[in-house]
Amino acid sequence: MNNIFLSTALIIGCLTAPTTIADSPVRPGDRIAIIGNTFADQLRIHGYLEAMLLQHSRENPVSIRNLGWGGDMLAARDRPTGFPTEESTLMAHKTDVIIACFGMGESFAGEKGLDDFTNQLKTLIASHAGKTYNGKSEVRLILVSPIACEDMGKLTPGRDERNRDLASYTRAMQDVATDADVPFVNLLDVSRYLMDEPKGPQLTTNGIHLNAFGYWAISHTFFDQLRSDDRFSGRQSWLLRIDAATKASDGRGVDISELATGPSGLSFQVTEKSAPTLRPPIDQQLPPQLEFVRDTLVVENLKPGKYQLTVDGELVATATAEAWAAGLAIDDSPVHKAAEAFHAVVNDKNLQFTYSWKALNQVHIVGERRKSPSGKNLPAEVIEFNRLANELDSSLGKPIELKTRRWRVSLTSQ
Structure with missing residues (x-):
């Protein structure tokens, strides 16, 4: 691995x-x-x-x-x-x-x-x-x-x-x-x-x-x-590694603490230190060169069976012990969902800016419809679209909140 x-x-x-x-x-x-x-x-x-x-x-x-x-x-x-x-x-x-x-x-x-x-x-x-x-x-x-x-x-x-x-x-x-x-x-x-x-x-x-x-x-x-020095916090995918037998743990992009194991699995605390990676927009297997880009949890030496991962009580993934040992993408956690919502605001801001900067139908500006109600209303609409773009841009200045959460890997079946 x-x-x-x-x-x-x-x-x-x-x-x-x-x-x-x-x-x-x-x-x-x-x-x-x-x-x-x-x-x-x-x-x-x-x-x-x-x-x-x-x-x-x-x-x-x-x-x-x-x-x-x-x-x-x-x-x-x-x-x-x-x-x-x-x-x-x-x-x-x-x-x-x-x-x-x-x-x-x-x-x-x-x-x-x-x-x-x-x-x-x-x-x-x-x-x-x-x-x-x-x-x-x-x-x-x-x-x-x-x-x-x-x-x-x-x-x-x-x-x-x-x-x-x-x-x-x-x-x-x-x-x-x-x-x-x-x-x-x-x-x-x-x-x-x-x-x-x-x-x-x-x-x-x-x-x-x-x-x-x-x-x-x-x-x-x-x-x-686009960055050749360390003034941007490094964009590295999360990698969490846990050995259920020895209780050893290591985290990249996160801190792992309070690890506890038992017959039905294990639980631990994860403190998010860097922003998560957005999940790919497909369900297909990625090329091997990009598998490491996804945020991944590796749990070795689990007893045979199927285990589910929950984060603050929310189901994130379910897989066999063998699959967890190989490493499983965990980009459906609560903070990943927050990152997807943030990504949606980015796209909405860009759409509003496009409406304010790049009119989609010039006939309302210099063509035969410039004196129509829609043509007459266009200047005010452009101003409003620009206001919306600037408002959304300001909201993007507040990044998603990184938290400390409780993760559990629990046995569901043998």
């Missing part, structure tokens, strides 16, 4: 090490704006990265506005008539750092488009140089690579060529970031590594657009690369 957790952690750790080492790219208290393509746009819908950043900057939480737009490329970022400028939105948010996700759409130009892509990246960096959107300090920029192309059979006939081009564009982005002393996040390597794993669910819907599981999986490495 130890060897499995250690080896997978080391593999993912090697892949998630920041390519460009600098001061931590994202810091507690940062006001962040995300710009870029469909990958960036969909980050706001799934919310895993933002929930992690918030829960691990508990004392001084970040604040995020997602300005991603499906299909955006560096040189093609068209907006409807009368749409607010990006600079005005960055200033309204008092932005400290911009996370820029590009390269997927541009990569379809192949090798011949690399020079243009490189120049466009340099232009992006230059366009923000010296800008103080927060009114006091120069904005920081982070470049994020595209993900790899997943093998979807007939849906992705040119997958190998796609990945060669994506690798070339990722190297170009890394070179530009290095030359400009800008932090760089490499999502290509880890995404391809996970996509090539034969076990586990697929990460995308069509080869290049992540599904819900894909965002859950990639957000872990994304988070790790």
Whole structure:
């Protein structure tokens, strides 16, 4: 068990090490704006990265506005008539750092488009140089690579060529970031590594657009690369290990105390020290590289039989003694449910912001319905949506409460 957790952690750790080492790219208290393509746009819908950043900057939480737009490329970022400028939105948010996700759409130009892509990246960096959107300090920029192309059979006939081009564009982005002393996040390597794993669910819907599981999986490495020092409390999954025979115990992310054993099982006290990990949005078995990401309880040397885990009286999981000895995910506990509720608020905040910033039907603004009752009411509705987004953002500044709880592993049958 130890060897499995250690080896997978080391593999993912090697892949998630920041390519460009600098001061931590994202810091507690940062006001962040995300710009870029469909990958960036969909980050706001799934919310895993933002929930992690918030829960691990508990004392001084970040604040995020997602300005991603499906299909955006560096040189093609068209907006409807009368749409607010990006600079005005960055200033309204008092932005400290911009996370820029590009390269997927541009990569379809192949090798011949690399020079243009490189120049466009340099232009992006230059366009923000010296800008103080927060009114006091120069904005920081982070470049994020595209993900790899997943093998979807007939849906992705040119997958190998796609990945060669994506690798070339990722190297170009890394070179530009290095030359400009800008932090760089490499999502290509880890995404391809996970996509090539034969076990586990697929990460995308069509080869290049992540599904819900894909965002859950990639957000872990994304988070790790957004911090290169210890000012964020370390995002490590919980691992609780108990030996029912010797009464030895050890906890990562939690403290274990008051362990008591008896004929029908055992009980112990768990003090939550760090935020729990959100459960994956699927019921399928995870690829082996990600099994260690889930919060896990290992109980060795239980007598044969089936045991149930309760936390403060709430049923969390039921399994055989053999399964508990191998390690079982425990991400349905009360604090995990609180984390899921927090995650839902993150997604609601992003939805309200989207309604306030990105009107879904321009005909009510510049078209034939602008003088209709709905068109006339739109400005007031936009103001209300923005108020709701700001209100929810403020509520997210209060992280979920970490408590001390009583855990019991009780025999249910022989």
